[in-house]
Amino acid sequence: MKRLPFKASSAVSMGVELEFQIINPHSFSLVSRAKDLLRSIKENPLSTNITHEITQSMIEINTSIHTSPAELLVELEKLKNFLVEVGNKHNILICGGGTHPFQRWSMQKIFPTMRYRKLSKKFRFLSKRATVFGQHVHIGCPSAEDAIYLTHALARYVPQLIAISASSPFYQGVDTGYDSSRSTVFNAFPLSGVMPYLNNWEEFSEYYYKLRSLGIISNMKDFYWDIRPKPEFGTVEVRVCDTPLTMKKAVLIAAYLQSLSLYLLEEKPEQLQKDLYYLYNYNRFQASRYGFEGDFVNPYTLKNCTIRDDILETLKRIERHANKLNTMGFLTPLLNDVISNQNDTVLLRELLKQTNSYPKVVEEQCRIWASSP
Numbered sequence: 115m116k117r118l119p120f121k122a123s124s125a126v127s128m129g130v131e132l133e134f135q136i137i138n139p140h141s142f143s144l145v146s147r148a149k150d151l152l153r154s155i156k157e158n159p160l161s162t163n164i165t166h167e168i169t170q171s172m173i174e175i176n177t178s179i180h181t182s183p184a185e186l187l188v189e190l191e192k193l194k195n196f197l198v199e200v201g202n203k204h205n206i207l208i209c210g211g212g213t214h215p216f217q218r219w220s221m222q223k224i225f226p227t228m229r230y231r232k233l234s235k236k237f238r239f240l241s242k243r244a245t246v247f248g249q250h251v252h253i254g255c256p257s258a259e260d261a262i263y264l265t266h267a268l269a270r271y272v273p274q275l276i277a278i279s280a281s282s283p284f285y286q287g288v289d290t291g292y293d294s295s296r297s298t299v300f301n302a303f304p305l306s307g308v309m310p311y312l313n314n315w316e317e318f319s320e321y322y323y324k325l326r327s328l329g330i331i332s333n334m335k336d337f338y339w340d341i342r343p344k345p346e347f348g349t350v351e352v353r354v355c356d357t358p359l360t361m362k363k364a365v366l367i368a369a370y371l372q373s374l375s376l377y378l379l380e381e382k383p384e385q386l387q388k389d390l391y392y393l394y395n396y397n398r399f400q401a402s403r404y405g406f407e408g409d410f411v412n413p414y415t416l417k418n419c420t421i422r423d424d425i426l427e428t429l430k431r432i433e434r435h436a437n438k439l440n441t442m443g444f445l446t447p448l449l450n451d452v453i454s455n456q457n458d459t460v461l462l463r464e465l466l467k468q469t470n471s472y473p474k475v476v477e478e479q480c481r482i483w484a485s486s487p
Contacts, residue, residue, distance in 0.1 A: 117317040120258035123348030125181075126376045127254035129230045130186065130368050132175045133167055133247040133357055134197075134483075135214055137207040142476035143369035144217045144245070146170035155202065160196050167431035168230050169222040169245045171210065179254070183369040184442045190361040190422050197485050198359060205420065209479035211462070212247055212282030212356030214294035216472040219286070221244040222288040240303060246296040247357040249279060251368050252349035253375045258315035260379060264350045265309055266386045267378045268341050268371075269394060272354050273410055274428065277421045278448065279367055280405050280459035287472060293405030296356050297398070305331070305339040307395070311388050318343065333474075338476070340398075357398070359458045359479060359487040369444035373436040375426065380435065384414050405456050425452050 138145040148170045157162045165174050175193050180186040186245070193350075201208050223236045234241040280293035290348040302321045305358045309384040310317045325331045334344060342353045352371060358364050377383070390413045400408030406422035430448055436442045453458065 115316065115320055115483045116346050117316065118322050118345055120261065120315065120343075120345040121348040122256050123254035124181065124246065125254060125256050125260075126372050126377060127179050127181050127368055128368055129252040129347075129349070130175075130177045130190070130417035131250040131252075132190075132210075133249075133393075134173050134175070134210060134354060135247055135479075136171045137209055137480055139205060139207045139480075142473040142480075143206075144171035144214050144222070145206060146223045147204065148173055148444050150204055151200060151206065152450065155200055158196075160193060160197060163193055164197070166227070168233065170224060170225050170242060171214075171222060171245060172225075172247065177411060180423060181439075183365050183372070184439055184481070187365045187487070190364065194361055194483070195407050207480040207484075208368075209476065209483045210247070210281065210357045210359040211458070212280070212294060212412070213285050214245070215284035215462075215475055216287040217245070217249055219245055223256065223382060231446065237303065243299060243302075246282065246299050247353040247433075248296065248353060249354070249357050249364055249367060250343065250411070251352045252347060252416075253350050253352070255379075258343075261350050262312065262315055262318055263350075263382070263386065264375060264378060265341050265343055266311070266390065267382075267384070268350065268352060268375070270384070270413060271374060272340055272394070273397045273421050275354050275367070275371070275427045276354065276356075276398065277405045278370070278425070278452070278457060279358060279363075280354040280401075281358055281462065283459045283462055284472065284475075289463070291405050293457065294356055294402045297354060297402045300338050303338045307340065308391055309339045309342060333377070355439055356458070359434060359461065359482050362441050362487045363458065366444050366448045367444050369436075369441045370448055373432045373439055373441055373445065376435040376439060377432040381420070381422055383431075390415050403460060403484060405457060406452065422452055422455065437479075448471060 115246045128485045136147050148166050171445045219242045282294050282296035341352050355382050391443045393411050393413045408421045410421045
């Protein structure tokens with residue numbers, strides 16, 4: 115049987131992808147200026163870290179590989195400052211947040227690459243509706259078997275990651291009642307949700323090549339799973355997080371995932387089993403809808419608690435590994451946010467309450483992104 119190649123990487127090294135909103139500075143709506151922005155920076159060395167996304171009102175930052183959250187923050191700050199400068203020259207603003215509060219998906223324009231044109235022809239309105247903004251974190255794995263294990267093991271923690279990163283309460287001009295409305299958008303795509311329960315790299319390779327031979331996929335990008343192996347990078351890619359309002363919050367999330375992944379790979383605390391996925395969609399919904407206050411049913415013990423309490427218990431378990439990585443300075447602020455039930459969704463709802471204006475909320479999102487670490 116053909117085995118899918120896996121490029122090994124350093125254990126729990128990390129890289130981050132962040133999707134941002136391109137904003138009109140007068141109306142504070144999304145504006146389709148990605149082509150202009152990218153064209154203007156193509157001669158700059160930092161352009162290799164900045165790319166397009168499926169629609170033209172989105173821009174994506176890709177970091178290099180890091181082992182230290184502090185170094186990751188330095189790079190993200192450098193990229194942010196560069197984009198602020200470029201945006202000022204072109205009279206555009208940029209902000210974080212998992213969704214734009216009032217823009218309609220039907221107004222979006224597909225970025226004109228062959229891949230995105232094919233996706234648009236295939237998925238129609240789903241392609242434009244995918245104008246939502248996420249943080250993807252890549253965690254390095256020394257072997258293909260580690261990648262399979264970590265993909266499954268992290269699935270149990272998806273509700274935590276949704277609640278921590280939630281920043282998308284508003285969609286098309288309404289408060290959805292969700293902490294993370296973005297996390298529901300990709301559910302409509304085929305091959306979304308959770309990776310099938312494949313026990314090892316041989317089973318994964320067989321599955322991959324079978325779907326490719328049937329013409330269902332052409333490469334790994336066609337899997338829209340919440341967490342997926344990326345064999346060409348030697349990583350596991352976690353895709354459930356909303357884009358935070360600040361770069362600092364993005365690094366806190368990456369640091370948490372790094373420490374959690376080290377704990378899982380070194381201790382292998384639970385034996386993976388199919389029961390993990392019986393409760394997956396229920397737990398995921400609870401996080402999307404209620405955030406920290408959502409109900410979590412532990413798939414291994416079948417006991418209930420709030421997602422908030424599950425995060426607090428997890429932080430205790432991984433503290434030794436965080437100290438090993440010297441990342442407790444990044445986990446402590448995250449701990450404080452969880453204790454006080456604060457995520458970016460809470461802040462965005464408070465901003466709407468203060469301003470009673472979605473455009474003013476976006477204006478403040480742009481200010482926060484440009485001025486905060």
